[in-house]
Amino acid sequence: MPQAEYVPQSKVPLPPPDAEVFTTCCDYCIVACGYKVYRWPVGKEGGPKASENALGADYPVPASSGKWISPNMHNIVLVDGKEHHVIVIPDAESKVVNVGGTHSIRGGCIAQKCYNPNTLTKDRLQYPQIRVGDKLVRTSWEDAIEIMAEVSKYVLENYGENAWAQKQFSYQYFENTYALTKLAFRHIETLAFAFHDNPSNAEDTPGWRDMGYDNFAAAYEDFSLADTLFISGTDPYETKTVLFQSWIMKGVEERGTKLIYALPRKTTGVAFAESRGGLYLDLIPGTDTVLHMAIIRVILENGWEDKEWIEKFTASKWEQDSGFGRGIRDTGWQWRTTWGKLQGNDFSQYREWLLSQKEAELDEAERITGVSREKIVKAAEMMARPRPDGTRPKTTLGMEKGNYWSNNYLNTASLGMLAVCCGAGNRPGQMLARLGGHQRGGITGGLYNIAKSPEKYPGRRRKPLDLDRWVEAGHVRFAYVVGCTWTTAMTGSQFLANTLEKFTRDNPHQLTSTDKDAAIETFKKRVDSGGMMLVHQDIYLRKPIGSIIADIVLPAATWGEADFARANGERRLRLYSKFYDPPGESKPDWQIVAMFAKAMGFDGFDWKESNDVFEEAARFTRGSRKDYLPLVWLAKNKGVKSHDLLRAYGTHGIQGPIRYQDGELIGTKRLHDATVQLPDTGPQGPTIHSKIMSAFNTQSGKINIQKSPWSLFADFYEWQRPKEEDGELWVTNGRVNEIWQSGFDDIERRPYIIDRWPANFLEIHPDDAKARGIESGDELRVYSDRVPVQVSSFQGVRGAGKPDGDLSFTTLMEEGHIKLASGSVTAVAMVTPAVKKGVSFMFNLDTKEPANSLAPRVPDPLSDNYRYKLGVGKVEKTGESPYKNSFGQMSFGRRDLVGESDGADANT
């Protein structure tokens, strides 16, 4: 029988009045709530009277006080080797983000993230290790770094820069991402590079980029100012929790905001929306483009589009082609707009095109999306129909992975056009936004020189290199993997893991001792025999990338263990304070990179502390949405460290781009803001009044019109969609509130979260469950023998009857560039009408049972993003899980309940 891991507590220690206080933010999701850390030595405690504790609160405290300390907010850490209590609590004084100190389950438990040898964090990586035979054994920093540097130099000399790969988190603090990309791009000059969630250095939302929309232009306040909020591919109640609690619910309560959700699965936020006059568009996975186009058609047929706004803020044909034309030479942007399939000359031509598309007609749209025509019409009315007095509803549109990770280019372009019809994107309460995943902690410290990429679009335009396919083709000899799993986070996970194992563990050249010189020689032999050396750098040993595949494993220090800076989903920059010792010999990633780079002979890595990297990186943010150069400039003028100046802004922080004006730093509430007031006297000091502050991000400052022909996707979709006759279901995947951008330390190490989700699960509709004899709590095998994996074709297909460089799914399949792999995972059944019939849903990043194993590894040829959410498989019962008839762990409760007024069964 499963035992509960979590030990309920009866009390929590209070910080005494003299406890030290640090400000930080939650380490996890994009929203980045502000937190305070109270720290004091073990041996004393504060009392329940306000005068007796550092929070100045009388206990018991009332509801929403922001002063209640849950037992999960307490931990014990080492400071200079001595035990200290820490309380990590949402900042009750916060006026932004998590106003008044509300929090998510993840942030509320973040104190448990701290290393404490008496908790499940005891397996934090503490020393460099090297694999000898089958075992990882401890080695010194000096030896580990020298081996890496010598093998790297050998690889660069003999196999070129693209044989040296880097796979890394894009988000884990400015200082670290800057150092990593400075090494990869400015010094190594490799193109074999990808972030944690993408096979290549691709754009997340290329449709929006091409149109001129920034992903994170909105302010959180905009979500409380809208009359209608269209949310696609995510439920921010589950993910972006505090954006929902503090801002979206505020709009619903105060001004009656109506929420529209487009999702195949219903969770709490959707049920809440329905109970408050909102709408649930229960679409079949992957059909968003058709849904968007059908809504647009209803708007256009009724003349509900925002004509005045469109006239003012969308580009004409001549404006689109002015200057350098449609995009920078040699980029996907130019390619995507050159042959007219995606390029709309202007809005009137777009209207003509849209009205000629069969998929946009209600009958066809209903058939493809599974959403009733009544709902499609209703959505159009709620978003764009003017009121009797002629005023328009303020509509904001937000979306996330379920949308752009199923049909990347077309979904983003068509959603962008829906925003255009609503006049959304540049004013309060009328914005288009990614709701976001990880926080925005990326600064690129060099140029990704796409002109040298071996991969290209039709014609001569280069395309970022697909690292997964590049590895599979045997071109990588050294891989530096930092802060990510690589395999489980990519599609076709098992296939990719097998590939990496083949080039490392299955190679005959393996170490037999820790001897440094012998190791260097062995790795050179491995490299010459077609193999690869792989280094993994992280806070825990990951499966399988660290535990099985890596040759060297390096321990990183993280949140709370060094000072770091980062921005959230409304571009708010804050300082994340160090408040305890990093475990063992672990070091912040930037410091490890510096050691590695110096050993390779590169200059410019002589940083002494985190602040040095932060200051150097500032100039690489100029003109961007997180431009903080004025902050660094002001700090230098004041003679203080930039980190300390940012720290002075506490949990409030300051929104990028940051401007300097008359002795002060001024943040930017939203981008593309037609209402923004910039000083007539022009920018002061190092300030840049970049175009994105007041206009769209195109050469004309106006929106470029993009089309979204379904035919570019339809062949893949037809092949991929579940074949009911074979018993297949969609096995789509996503996140749950309890594990959201926090899986890298909570899913295996936080007792309360382990009890909630001890195993991966599969939500399945009651009809589909009944047909397979499945009940909640049963153990399932979820599998597919037709996971498509593109293994080759970097330049498209040429030949008889093919346009030059054809990248269509049909052609790639015909020409043998796609192999069929198999994937199989186990899950515990949760039978619920919250998923649409024919659709099942799994948590996507379970390290033991990665749902991505069933997701197709054929990227969108328009943008190189994976279609993560379009997994397909068969589901069968293998027995009963231990959770079915016991109560210690896991709940099978429905997640779409909002009480008596909910529409819980309305869609079943």
Next chain:
Amino acid sequence: MQEVHAAPTDRPCLSRRRFLLASGGATVTTLFLASQFSKTGIGEELLAEVAEFERKKVATLSDLKVDTPVPIFYPFDATDLNSLNFIVKLGEEASGGVGPDSDIVAFNTLCTHVGGDLSKTEKTYMKDYKILGPCPLHLTTFDLRRHGMVVAGHATQSLPQLVLEVDGNDIYATGILGLIYGKCNNAELPPVI
């Protein structure tokens, strides 16, 4: 430091009798709650730090009707708003359930997220699902069959559950699992108003 339990076989499992013998006063003890929090009575235990209080009669077995929650105060009386709980006969077996059907459970009524009021059970008790919620503040829900575990929402611990025992027709509360919202110590006496 928080105590982490070793493999269950490494330490003695306190029997029901030992648990009772160990109680008395408002002391805090780390215990395995065996028979009470087990479906089968063997093999499944819940380790908890339980604030034990004076054994107090909170309900009468024969008065409880299925799916009809009844408010009770524990550990203190009605002068302490944080002591407001409810007891309910779920009609389905539950973790910590007492009575002939092991289905009588009692929980605190303050949401362990930010203290929302869950006491209006005519609205918050979802009989079809044996779930309490949603919290009127941020919609958190709790699974009453699984020791008050969060189903969906934001609380960082389960809804505090009362340790119950049955003596004839009387139901007694003897302790609480989990810190009650607002308090820093379950055993702290309420301030004098």
